[in-house]
Amino acid sequence: MRNTFRQSMAWLHTWAGLIVSWVLFAIFLGGTLACFDKELDYWMRPALHQLKPGPPSMDAAAKTLRGMAPNAETLYLRPPSDRDPSIRGFAFEPGKPYIDVALNPRDGALIPPTVGGNFFFVLHYNLQAGTLGIYLVGLAGMLMLLALISGVIIHRRVFKDFFVFRPRPGGQRAWLDGHNLTGVLGLPFHLMIAYTGVIIMMSSYMTAGVQIGYRGDMARYYEALSGTSHAVEQHRPPRRVASLDKILDDAVQRLGGAVEYLEIEHIHDASITISALSAGNDEVAGGRRNLIYDGTEGSFRGENEGPPTAYRTYQFLSGLHRVQFGGAAIRWLYFLLGATGCVMLATAAQVWIEKRTRQVEAAGLRSGYGLVRALNVGVIAGMPLASVSLLWANRLLPYELAGRAGMEAQSFCAIWLLATIWGVLRLRHGKPWRDLFGTTAALLFALPLMNALTQPHSSLLASIIARDWVLAGIDATALPFGLGFAWLAWISTRPRQLARRDPRMAPPRSSVARSETALPAVETP
Amino acid sequence: MSETSSGHLKRRTAVTPIYRLAVASRIIAALVGGYLVAYASAALLTVVLPMSRINRVVTASLLSFVVWTVVAIGVFAARNAWRCWWPLLAGGGVMLVLAFVFRNYGMRP
Amino acid sequence: MTMWLSLLALNYLSWACLCLAVARHYRQHFGVDPSPVRSRVLRIIGWLTTLLAYAISVRWRDWDIGSVDWCASWMLAAIAWVLLQPYRPRFARWLAFVGGAASLFALIFYPSPTLF
Structure with a gap:
């Protein structure tokens, strides 16, 4: 059956790639957007856009957070940074949902909730599906690793066709070139992202080492990892709590750089300890230093x-x-580079369909081929539309609305579902790709306008005048991406090969035979 | 299929249930079997690596995903389902048993 | 910013040279085969510029971040060159030349204080 190594790898590439491509596309797009998660967090919280200059008040923020989570043992506070001027508070109370809030850095007031750019980050690492999602994303990452390696093995002219991109003839050749181009030239990035993406969550699913080394005691394992030791509880309340602002100032001075988090441990006990973790943005591996302070006196320990x-x-x-x-x-x-990865996945899905043009036509829409085409249009064209809609929903939902964060997420899902249904309905007669890409382009073009109308103080013009480049950057980036999607919509209006397969235009016989085999993105010589 | 006689490649033009089953078997072997071997290798490496305990655990976990990748590629390269499955189960099983037998040695600091 | 553009431009120039060193692509651009000497010169310039870019990024931001800087701009520059050349070959070559020259000029006459 598959009698050479390369053929078996082609098999692996086709099927491992196909079953994972849609999930992987969602993970890739989510991750690409999550590159700017904090910036999107900021954009989606207009209450932060007109802050008066001044020092942050960590104490006020801690007070608000304690009020929200009176039974939490540990609080985390993230001081303002260049990327996000809010103070972020995190706390966990047993039996209650995890608290993750943005607080006004001046007075510690709660800022109206939003899912923020964090939505894409969560989508990226667990598809908004909790622990099960983490496993799924891990499996998808493994399949991506396999697809990448097998992809290199089956690409018989990696070096010969290194610089080749032939867009003009159209059809399968252009898609395949596009897939090879983004896959090969982005390979170091993709390999790195796949492997590091899988290992990043390894303590959730590769627990063998902890089972053997620590008899499955995760708490002891984490303690050994962080290199910290925890203070022994004294079972009496603390006399007072030291000023977090003073501790933050001291820590910044000692570290000679930014603090990523303040961690307040044993809040209700005399053993209260505050530690400051360095941001370490000048190192790939991030902060290593962890300063410990006495929680009652505020003295450096x-x-x-x-x-x-x-x-x-x-x-x-x-x-x-x-x-x-x-x-x-x-x-x-x-x-x-993440966008390049999205293109690699989208073109791969297209190549799979184009290679099977005749079978797809013969089988009709109620078949596995129809399902693949429906998923292609629903995920590849639907998810960008839903992502832009999330930004729209953020501005259009009233900020006083109770539970608005949940409604933002629901509108993301609803738009995605609607887009998929529309795409599937239009697959038979119509141009679903053009419809969805075109709508995405329109929403992106209109984003700065909508922003200016709903939040005049946060408009592109206002933020440029205020030299707020983070805010201006998001509105400004919408425009070139709008152009990109308009271009995609335009090329999707060109007549599909699928619709007019003329026998006279068929390639020579030998290559027909080849293209009917399950060989995927292999160069046909 | 008119081209069936002209070579092994063309035999796969029709997607038969058997072919689908074969694909499913390989993918399950690559994912589930690969995970089993990776898990077993992480356990065994935690026992045998010459480092301190926490470093053994982390290094073994980091390496296990490389093992998984290699195993999954081997699974697809195997000539038939038997040759694909038995090394997986045997290799994974032996490593797991070894790790379990020497588990106390694996807990050394 | 200057450093980023310089890195991208140098890597872009490097890819352009390495690509044109291949007879097949040289023919697409100029209609004739390159002479062996020209091919070799292009290849040497290509490797030297990317080495220079790597040296600069490591000098600029140390081994870890510098390597990431270089690798990321190296990939993006390659993608930019390969996407650009079938549509606008003349502009693609022009960009390589002008970009490379400008970044060398900037590096020599306006050296970044973090670099030297």
């Missing part, structure tokens, strides 16, 4: 020894994936 060597390697690998280092420019590079 010392510094943790830091994580063990192997964990530092892990932090380097996950740091490569999470790209919190090196400033905005490198996030742009990741963003563009």
Whole structure:
């Protein structure tokens, strides 16, 4: 059956790639957008756009957070940064949903909730599906790793066709060239993202080491990882709580750089401890230093020894994936490379269909081929539309509305569902790709306008005048991407090969025979 | 299929239920069997690596995904379903048993 | 910003040279085969510019981040060149030349304080 290694790898590439392509596309698009999660967080919280300059008040923020989670043992506060001027608070109370809020850095007031850019980040790592989602994303990452390696093996002219892109003839050749181009030239990035993406969550699904080394005791494992030791509880309330602002100032001075988090442990106990974790944005592996403060006196106690060597390697690998280092420019590079990955996946789906033009036509829409085409249009064209709609929903839903964060997420899902249904209905007669890409383009073009109408103080013009480049950047980026989607809509209006397969235009016999085999993205010589 | 006689490649033009079953079997072997072997290798590496305990655990977990990838590629390269499945189960099983037998040694600091 | 554009431009120039060093692509651009000497010169320039770009990025942001900078701009520059050349071959070559020259000029006459 598959008598050469290359053929078996072609088999692997086709089927491992196909079953995972839609999930992977959603993960890739989510991850690409999550490159700017904090910036989107900021954009989606207009209450932050007109802050008066001044120092942040961590104490006020801690007070609000304690009020929201009176029984939490540990609070986390993230001080303002260049990317997001709010103070972020995180707390967990047993038996209650996880608290993740944005607080006004001046007075600690709660800022109207939104799913924020964090929505894409969560979508990226668990598809908004909790632990099960983490497993699914891990499996998808493994399949991506396999598809990449088998893809290189079956691409018989990797070096010969390194620079080749032939857009003009149209049809399968252009799609295949596009797929090879984005796959091969982006390969170092894709391989890195796939492997680091899989290992980033390894303690959720690769627990063998902890089972053997620690008899499955995750708490002890995490303690060994962080290189920290926890204070012993004294079972009496603390006399007072030290000023977080003073601790933050002191920590910034000692670290000579930004603090990523303040962690307040044992809030209700005299053993209250506050630690400041360095942001370490000048290192790929991120912050290593962890300063410990006495929670009642605010005095500096010392510094943790830091994580063990192997964990530092892990932090380097996950740091490569999470790209919190090196400033905005490198996030742009990741963003563009992530978009390249989306193109690689979208063109792959197209190649799969184009290779099977005749079977697809013969089988009709009520078949596996029809399902593939429906998923293609629903995911590849539907998800970008839903993502832009999320930004629209953020501005159009009233900010005073109770439960508006949930409604934003619902509108994302609803639009995606509607787009998919529309795409499927139009598959038989019509141009679903043009419809959805065109709508996405229109929503992107109109985004700055809508923003200016609903939030005049946050408009593109206002933010340029205020030299608020983070805010202006998002509106401004919508325009070239609108152009891109308009172009996609335009090329989807061109007559499909699928519809007019003329026997006279069929390629020579030998290559017909080849294209009917299940061989995927292999160059036909 | 008119081209059936002209070579092995063309035999797969028709997607038969058997072919679908074969695809499903390989994918399950690559994912589930591959995970089993990766899990077993992480357990065994945690026992045998010459480092401190936490470093052994993390290094073994990092390497297990490389093992998984290699195994999954081997699964698809195997000539038939028997040759695809038995090394998986045997290799994974042996490593798991070894790790379990020497589990106390694996807990050394 | 200057550093970023320089990195991208140098890597772009490098890919352009490496691509034109291949007879098949040289023919697409100029209609004739390149002489062996020209091919070799293009290839050497291509490798040297990307090496230079790597040296600069490592000098600029140290081994870890510098390598990421270089690798990411290297891939994007390759994609830009390959996408551009079938549509606008003349512009693609022009961009490589002008971009490379401008970044060398900027590096020599306006060296970044973090670099030297």
